[in-house]
Amino acid sequence: MIELEHVSFAYGEQGPSVQDLSFRIEKGDFAAILGANGAGKTTTVRLIDGLLKPTSGRVLIDGADTATTKVSQRARRVGYLFQNPDRQICKNTVREEILFGLRTVRGDEGEDALNRRAEQVLEDFGFTGDEEPFSLSRGQRQRVALASILAVEPEVLILDEPTTGLDYRECCHIMDRIRRMNEEKQATVVMVCHDMEIVLDYARRALLMAGGRLVAEGPVPEIFRDTEKMEQASVLPPQIIGLGLRLGEGFEEAVTPEAMADAVLAWRKEGRRPE
Amino acid sequence: MNNLFQYVPGNSLIHRLNPVSKLLLTVVICIAAFITDHIAVLLALLALDVLIGVTAGIAGRTWSILRGLLKIAAFLFLLQVLLIRGGTPVFWIITDLGLLNAAKVVLRLTVVCLPLALVLAVTRISDLTNALVQVLHVPYRYAFTLATAIRFIPQFLEEMSGIMEAQTARGVAFDQARGLKKFSMILPLCAPLLISSVRRTDQTAVAAEVRGFALRTRASAYKRYPFTRVDNAAVVFCAALLAAAILI
Numbered sequence: 227m228i229e230l231e232h233v234s235f236a237y238g239e240q241g242p243s244v245q246d247l248s249f250r251i252e253k254g255d256f257a258a259i260l261g262a263n264g265a266g267k268t269t270t271v272r273l274i275d276g277l278l279k280p281t282s283g284r285v286l287i288d289g290a291d292t293a294t295t296k297v298s299q300r301a302r303r304v305g306y307l308f309q310n311p312d313r314q315i316c317k318n319t320v321r322e323e324i325l326f327g328l329r330t331v332r333g334d335e336g337e338d339a340l341n342r343r344a345e346q347v348l349e350d351f352g353f354t355g356d357e358e359p360f361s362l363s364r365g366q367r368q369r370v371a372l373a374s375i376l377a378v379e380p381e382v383l384i385l386d387e388p389t390t391g392l393d394y395r396e397c398c399h400i401m402d403r404i405r406r407m408n409e410e411k412q413a414t415v416v417m418v419c420h421d422m423e424i425v426l427d428y429a430r431r432a433l434l435m436a437g438g439r440l441v442a443e444g445p446v447p448e449i450f451r452d453t454e455k456m457e458q459a460s461v462l463p464p465q466i467i468g469l470g471l472r473l474g475e476g477f478e479e480a481v482t483p484e485a486m487a488d489a490v491l492a493w494r495k496e497g498r499r500p501e
Numbered sequence: 502m503n504n505l506f507q508y509v510p511g512n513s514l515i516h517r518l519n520p521v522s523k524l525l526l527t528v529v530i531c532i533a534a535f536i537t538d539h540i541a542v543l544l545a546l547l548a549l550d551v552l553i554g555v556t557a558g559i560a561g562r563t564w565s566i567l568r569g570l571l572k573i574a575a576f577l578f579l580l581q582v583l584l585i586r587g588g589t590p591v592f593w594i595i596t597d598l599g600l601l602n603a604a605k606v607v608l609r610l611t612v613v614c615l616p617l618a619l620v621l622a623v624t625r626i627s628d629l630t631n632a633l634v635q636v637l638h639v640p641y642r643y644a645f646t647l648a649t650a651i652r653f654i655p656q657f658l659e660e661m662s663g664i665m666e667a668q669t670a671r672g673v674a675f676d677q678a679r680g681l682k683k684f685s686m687i688l689p690l691c692a693p694l695l696i697s698s699v700r701r702t703d704q705t706a707v708a709a710e711v712r713g714f715a716l717r718t719r720a721s722a723y724k725r726y727p728f729t730r731v732d733n734a735a736v737v738f739c740a741a742l743l744a745a746a747i748l749i
Contacts, residue, residue, distance in 0.1 A: 277666055301672030312700075313660075313667040316693050330672035360696050375671070 227253050228274055228382065228414065233283035235269055243269040244438040247283070251431070253381075254412040256405070258419055258429035258446065262460040266438040267418040271384050274416060275306050287382060302331040305380035309387040311364075311371035320362075320370050321348060321355030327374040347377040351403070365396035372400055376407055383407060385417040389424055397421070401428050422464040426450065426481060434459045447481045506655045509622045515557035519726050520624050520632035522735040526553075527616040529739040533746035534612040540601070542749055543608040549742075550615040557623045566618045567611070574607040581606050626652050631722040641717050649705065653698070660697055664690050 228251040236242040244266040251257045259267045272278045273285055276292035285292045317323040328340045348355045351373040359370050389397040407413045419425050432449040434442040436459040450463040470477040480486040554563030581603035588598025630648040633639040669675045
């Protein structure tokens with residue numbers, strides 16, 4: 227479980243980037259942090275991982291204050307996928323890259339076990355293992371970075387804009403694996419994402435930020451339907467939510483094209499038209 | 502660390518000097534530091550460096566650079582003192598010649614590095630490029646290369662810091678190691694840094710080409726960089742400084 231208690235943080239002499247943040251993310255939850263550029267989303271996830279230390283307040287992971295332990299010591303339990311995969315990749319082949327992460331945090335399990343695990347992950351992600359990471363496409367490099375993190379099986383997975391710059395198919399590849407990790411291993415996922423369609427499809431809970439403060443939190447569709455708060459945070463909801471809100475009662479609950487189609491068919495059967 | 506290479510806006514006498522004059526002053530200080538063999542002259546040059554920093558209104562920045570250099574200087578001093586065996590022993594294996602040479606090496610390093618960092622703090626990179634092209638008639642291609650290399654230093658530092666942060670998050674104990682151990686952990690990260698640097702350089706080259714880099718001539722810059730009386734005085738001062746370093 228991740229807990230933030232009245233956390234504030236400022237970069238140098240600039241004004242505070244996040245102010246008085248307090249929220250809790252339960253174990254096994256899939257939460258998305260939403261907000262416009264400069265809202266403090268990345269700062270928040272960096273605070274959660276301990277890459278930044280709060281200027282006031284506390285960040286707790288399973289009750290342990292992140293300020294009192296080193297980031298590298300938490301790597302076995304907390305995985306962090308950066309927006310730029312090139313900062314994570316440092317080996318000459320995909321296999322070595324995955325093994326590097328495993329050896330760093332699970333070296334005590336023995337080389338055979340790590341090799342088996344690496345092969346399993348390579349197969350799962352569709353790599354032969356001999357590919358040179360830096361000659362792969364941006365999306366594939368992001369998959370390599372994710373594969374090396376998921377191989378470690380962290381209990382908490384922090385994703386900083388994992389789908390930026392990727393095509394929809396690559397986005398789905400990456401997000402499907404993250405969802406599987408969340409559902410099968412009960413990993414807690416905290417994701418910063420600008421793609422609201424992805425958030426609606428994958429996240430269960432949303433934390434809406436504006437000007438470094440938390441303005442709303444709750445189930446994703448509920449937050450998207452709160453037009454006032456969404457406007458305050460300068461975030462546009464996915465089109466399906468906008469459409470449902472425009473069509474009014476009976477359509478608002480539809481968050482997928484299939485559900486929307488069913489709602490429209492139900493109205494037609496009843497011989498009525500949307501308002 | 503990244504801020505150490507950033508321009509600090511100001512209207513001081515040093516800021517108003519022609520970029521070429523600033524560069525000349527820097528080069529002359531460096532040459533003087535290598536010509537002289539007297540500690541007193543080196544100390545005077547160091548005082549001049551600090552005076553330039555204070556006059557430019559960047560005493561804080563000057564102190565930060567000095568503090569950064571002190572760490573390297575301390576390491577160099579130790580090496581010199583332990584490795585030079587000539588002269589009269591003062592204590593254990595330390596000799597008077599070792600101490601003298603160590604002091605000179607450390608002072609020379611500081612005297613040379615400080616103005617190089619200060620000139621970047623009081624000169625916009627674009628002004629430096631344009632002045633080199635207009636005043637010294639350096640081909641724009643070379644001036645641009647120099648300016649880009651300087652501009653990339655803070656970006657590379659930021660990139661390296663980002664890479665180290667990402668590796669720390671993966672469990673590499675950068676946040677626990679110190680000294681040589683940390684250095685040995687940094688070495689494998691040179692590959693991703695090199696690759697990202699080459700990529701960035703390539704992107705910059707393409708961006709420059711599509712913006713008409715090849716069409717640029719000496720007359721392209723709208724800003725002029727005339728030599729004023731203060732610049733003439735600076736040139737005379739540089740000549741005097743060089744002469745003093747040779748004669749003393």
